[in-house]
Amino acid sequence: MADKKIFGAVALYKEPNLLIEAARKVANAGFTKWDVNSPYPLHGIDKAMRIKPSRLGIVTLIFGLSGVALALLLMWWTMSVDYPMVIGGKPYFSLPAFIPVTFEITVILATVSTVVAMFAFFFGLPRNAHALHDTDYMKKVSLDHYGIVIEAIDPKFDEKSTIDLLNSLKPLSTAIIYLPEKETYPIFEPRFLVLLLSVAVVVSLGTYLLLNKLMYVQPFNWMDDQAKIIVQSGSEFFADGKGMRLPVEGTVARGFIPYPFEGQTNPTEVLSNPSFPTKENLQLGQRKFLTYCSPCHGNYADGDSRLNGQFPNPPTLHSERAINFSDGMIYHIITNGQNVMPSYASQVTREERWAIVNYIRVLQRAKNATESDLKFVKSE
Amino acid sequence: MFSSEITYQRKDLPASISKIGMILLVIGVVLGVLAFLVDHSRALFNYLVAFTFMISIGVGALFLIALEYAAGADWSVPIRRVVEFFAAVVPLLAILVIPLLLNMHDLFHWSHQEAVAKDSVLESKAPYLNVPFFIIRVFVLIGIWTLFYFFFTKNSKKQDATKNQKFTTINIRLSAIFIPVFGITISIAAIDWLMSVEPHWFSTIFGVYFFAGSVVAALAAVTLATVLLKERGYLHPSMTNDHLFSLGALLFAFVNFWGYIAFSQFMLIWYADLPEETFWFIQKWQGSWAIFSIGLIIIQFLVPYIALVSQPSKMNPKTLKFISVWLLFAHLFDLFWLVMPEMEQMSGGYYFSWIDLTFPIGIVGILLLVFNMKAKKENLIPIGDPKLQKGLDFHL
Numbered sequence: 001m002a003d004k005k006i007f008g009a010v011a012l013y014k015e016p017n018l019l020i021e022a023a024r025k026v027a028n029a030g031f032t033k034w035d036v037n038s039p040y041p042l043h044g045i046d047k048a049m050r051i052k053p054s055r056l057g058i059v060t061l062i063f064g065l066s067g068v069a070l071a072l073l074l075m076w077w078t079m080s081v082d083y084p085m086v087i088g089g090k091p092y093f094s095l096p097a098f099i100p101v102t103f104e105i106t107v108i109l110a111t112v113s114t115v116v117a118m119f120a121f122f123f124g125l126p127r128n129a130h131a132l133h134d135t136d137y138m139k140k141v142s143l144d145h146y147g148i149v150i151e152a153i154d155p156k157f158d159e160k161s162t163i164d165l166l167n168s169l170k171p172l173s174t175a176i177i178y179l180p181e182k183e184t185y186p187i188f189e190p191r192f193l194v195l196l197l198s199v200a201v202v203v204s205l206g207t208y209l210l211l212n213k214l215m216y217v218q219p220f221n222w223m224d225d226q227a228k229i230i231v232q233s234g235s236e237f238f239a240d241g242k243g244m245r246l247p248v249e250g251t252v253a254r255g256f257i258p259y260p261f262e263g264q265t266n267p268t269e270v271l272s273n274p275s276f277p278t279k280e281n282l283q284l285g286q287r288k289f290l291t292y293c294s295p296c297h298g299n300y301a302d303g304d305s306r307l308n309g310q311f312p313n314p315p316t317l318h319s320e321r322a323i324n325f326s327d328g329m330i331y332h333i334i335t336n337g338q339n340v341m342p343s344y345a346s347q348v349t350r351e352e353r354w355a356i357v358n359y360i361r362v363l364q365r366a367k368n369a370t371e372s373d374l375k376f377v378k379s380e
Numbered sequence: 381m382f383s384s385e386i387t388y389q390r391k392d393l394p395a396s397i398s399k400i401g402m403i404l405l406v407i408g409v410v411l412g413v414l415a416f417l418v419d420h421s422r423a424l425f426n427y428l429v430a431f432t433f434m435i436s437i438g439v440g441a442l443f444l445i446a447l448e449y450a451a452g453a454d455w456s457v458p459i460r461r462v463v464e465f466f467a468a469v470v471p472l473l474a475i476l477v478i479p480l481l482l483n484m485h486d487l488f489h490w491s492h493q494e495a496v497a498k499d500s501v502l503e504s505k506a507p508y509l510n511v512p513f514f515i516i517r518v519f520v521l522i523g524i525w526t527l528f529y530f531f532f533t534k535n536s537k538k539q540d541a542t543k544n545q546k547f548t549t550i551n552i553r554l555s556a557i558f559i560p561v562f563g564i565t566i567s568i569a570a571i572d573w574l575m576s577v578e579p580h581w582f583s584t585i586f587g588v589y590f591f592a593g594s595v596v597a598a599l600a601a602v603t604l605a606t607v608l609l610k611e612r613g614y615l616h617p618s619m620t621n622d623h624l625f626s627l628g629a630l631l632f633a634f635v636n637f638w639g640y641i642a643f644s645q646f647m648l649i650w651y652a653d654l655p656e657e658t659f660w661f662i663q664k665w666q667g668s669w670a671i672f673s674i675g676l677i678i679i680q681f682l683v684p685y686i687a688l689v690s691q692p693s694k695m696n697p698k699t700l701k702f703i704s705v706w707l708l709f710a711h712l713f714d715l716f717w718l719v720m721p722e723m724e725q726m727s728g729g730y731y732f733s734w735i736d737l738t739f740p741i742g743i744v745g746i747l748l749l750v751f752n753m754k755a756k757k758e759n760l761i762p763i764g765d766p767k768l769q770k771g772l773d774f775h776l
Contacts, residue, residue: 017773043773043774043775043776044622044773044774044775044776045775046775046776047775047776053691057691088651088653089653090651096643096646096647096650096651097647097651099643099647100647
């Protein structure tokens with residue numbers, strides 16, 4: 001035992017205020033390399049131990065301020081220099097909108113840097129061995145006791161006088177803690193390494209099975225697989241192996257009425273206008289005309305659209321010939337197409353086609369207004 | 381550890397306090413009456429500012445009492461009486477409110493039925509903003525606060541004599557009830573008294589805004605009184621600067637909270653840019669009001685923030701004295717900024733009048749008198765509280 005090196009002397013207490021009292025006396029005795037241990041933070045212990053205020057706050061301040069600067073710099077550069085964008089009609093650099101982001105970045109930088117600095121610089125972590133580990137003393141102060149430890153590296157330390165001092169402070173018990181004979185690193189022990197390895201294997205296997213196997217086991221089918229025909233996939237039910245079937249010969253869509261004059265040049269004897277030019281009807285005609293007809297024929301059917309000159313010129317609808325067309329003829333041209341003009345039957349419904357015819361009649365009358373029409377407009 | 385008898389030598393506050401309080405109150409009342417005669421409308425709006433300031437101090441102090449019980453705080457036990465004495469203005473609110481109710485029509489645009497009928501916004505708010513319901517709310521709120529004040533202080537006072545721990549338990553339960561009640565009632569008070577001066581405005585955060593400001597004001601009053609009393613030896617001698625640190629830290633927290641809420645209110649309205657909300661801030665940017673708006677940020681947030689940010693300054697009695705007087709002024713300034721630009725004759729900008737100075741004199745007078753009256757009757761330390769020794773032993 002004699003050649004064992006001493007780590008320090010410890011004293012245990014049952015009540016926090018006794019520890020604080022003892023700590024005050026140890027501090028008065030002039031020790032510098034000593035510490036107290038308690039299961040939870042004690043109010044007033046800093047003052048009793050004469051600990052200087054922690055300088056951790058400086059780290060927080062520096063990182064907090066750099067958070068402010070970084071956030072503002074980031075937003076200034078991205079939002080108003082590199083890629084300026086108007087958002088909600090606000091200026092490129094609008095401080096009120098940037099405050100929340102600045103606040104968040106400040107807080108996260110300040111807090112994370114505080115915690116990292118606390119562990120790395122102030123606690124001196126990581127540390128894998130300490131003489132107090134696994135001692136009876138440490139077990140007790142982690143639970144319901146309060147302890148003082150004076151380290152042997154303190155210049156004032158002397159085995160006998162230090163223990164006498166601690167004994168004079170009315171402790172529950174005192175003890176000398178020895179350093180281990182040789183430095184041991186429990187993390188390199190084979191038992192620990194085997195444990196580590198087996199944990200790694202179990203965890204990897206477990207996650208593999210969970211994510212790749214168990215996740216795909218279906219406890220209930222929830223009607224995911226059904227014996228039905230799915231669009232664009234085959235089916236063994238039919239002889240030709242195709243799932244999708246053609247409709248029965250001669251099927252027509254609901255609401256479809258066949259156009260019997262397809263390809264004919266002049267079906268006008270039988271085609272007569274079924275719609276009456278009410279205001280709603282004319283407005284519908286105007287809307288459809290402006291959408292489908294005006295790109296070629298022009299907004300007022302003058303044949304003067306933007307396409308003029310790029311295509312075979314679309315004709316004006318104010319020519320003698322067009323004015324003399326019957327309603328049925330114009331309807332037929334829209335439905336069937338004429339020369340370069342394709343059929344518009346698929347874009348414009350029957351009702352809308354007749355409304356366009358009525359609207360073309362309005363345009364034609366407006367271009368060739370008579371004196372009596374003007375009188376009518378004036379009296380309006 | 382906690383068995384030792386607490387030695388407390390009761391000392392009466394100097395007689396000069398009641399004299400000064402009385403003089404200030406008389407000056408305040410005389411000038412106030414004069415102000416009402418000279419410029420009725422301006423005096424009325426100023427009186428509203430003073431009245432809401434009293435709500436802040438009284439109800440804010442009541443909240444601090446409940447906070448101590450509900451949080452199980454030890455450090456604030458030795459100064460709980462100071463808080464209770466400030467909460468004593470709560471029963472007075474029922475009297476102070478009367479001049480406002482008598483002149484309601486000059487204060488609140490929505491109280492004119494013919495104006496409401498012409499205005500679709502006011503008409504849709506009429507189920508809440510109407511005169512009978514308003515008066516009911518006023519007295520129900522003051523009634524609730526007075527009731528809680530009465531129970532809290534009665535139990536605390538009884539404990540001085542009996543040293544019965546049961547009263548602490550009762551007050552803890554009362555606090556748990558009071559805190560949500562406080563949240564609702566202070567929001568209603570803020571909407572009724574401060575927001576309805578401009579009844580067209582919308583802001584859902586306004587109740588919290590007033591709550592933050594009122595707790596700052598109450599805490600500042602408590603801090604000022606604590607530091608002054610401690611310096612003159614009226615409180616327990618084993619109280620240290622660590623107790624002051626807790627007050628300073630709480631003050632710092634609520635200054636930040638106020639800044640957070642005030643900015644949240646501003647930023648959401650500024651960003652959404654809806655005309656029915658922005659006009660309220662635009663009004664506070666007219667003419668010289670712009671200086672007030674910028675001043676508010678500096679006075680109520682930046683200066684106290686910088687003054688209180690470091691640890692030594694939070695426990696420095698000199699800093700605390702200065703900053704609590706500053707914050708009391710700041711809250712008054714805040715209320716002034718909320719209310720006065722809505723006055724028609726000041727919509728273009730602020731111009732000075734002696735009327736603005738009269739009512740704060742009266743406030744100080746009333747607070748001094750109430751505090752002195754309570755201090756004469758009761759101990760300045762809750763000597764029967766089971767947590768008192770633990771509170772006195774408080775160290776950082």
